[in-house]
Amino acid sequence: MPFAFALTVVLALIAVFQVALALGAPLGHFAWGGQHRVLPARLRIGSLVSILIYALIALLAWDRVRAIDLLPNGVPEVGMWVVFAYFVLGIFMNAISRSTPERFTMVPVTLVLSVLSFLIAMGFGELATAAGDPN
Numbered sequence: 275m276p277f278a279f280a281l282t283v284v285l286a287l288i289a290v291f292q293v294a295l296a297l298g299a300p301l302g303h304f305a306w307g308g309q310h311r312v313l314p315a316r317l318r319i320g321s322l323v324s325i326l327i328y329a330l331i332a333l334l335a336w337d338r339v340r341a342i343d344l345l346p347n348g349v350p351e352v353g354m355w356v357v358f359a360y361f362v363l364g365i366f367m368n369a370i371s372r373s374t375p376e377r378f379t380m381v382p383v384t385l386v387l388s389v390l391s392f393l394i395a396m397g398f399g400e401l402a403t404a405a406g407d408p409n
């Protein structure tokens with residue numbers, strides 16, 4: 275469970291950043307390729323969509339470690355591997371950004387998210403289940 279908690283904290287911090295971007299904060303050089311200090315409308319919408327994705331990822335993580343049971347069996351297990359692949363891709367996408375602030379900020383963040391999602395996908399931090407419960 276500590277990995278799901280850590281993942282959720284990092285995602286929550288990034289969500290706050292995305293809210294700031296969506297509201298017009300001049301932080302665009304840290305995201306979306308760093309082309310704009312203040313994001314245009316389409317990227318602000320993208321920031322809001324990102325927050326929904328982060329919430330889904332947190333839900334998958336908490337279900338995967340069995341802290342909650344909302345999703346059908348198998349979905350959290352497969353879903354966390356998809357999340358891991360998503361964050362690994364994010365490392366590379368951020369690494370090739372033309373924006374130096376984005377590279378130096380988001381590559382380490384996505385690396386941390388990749389490691390945490392890998393550990394969760396592997397089942398580390400999973401809560402113990404009741405005896406005889408196959409789930």
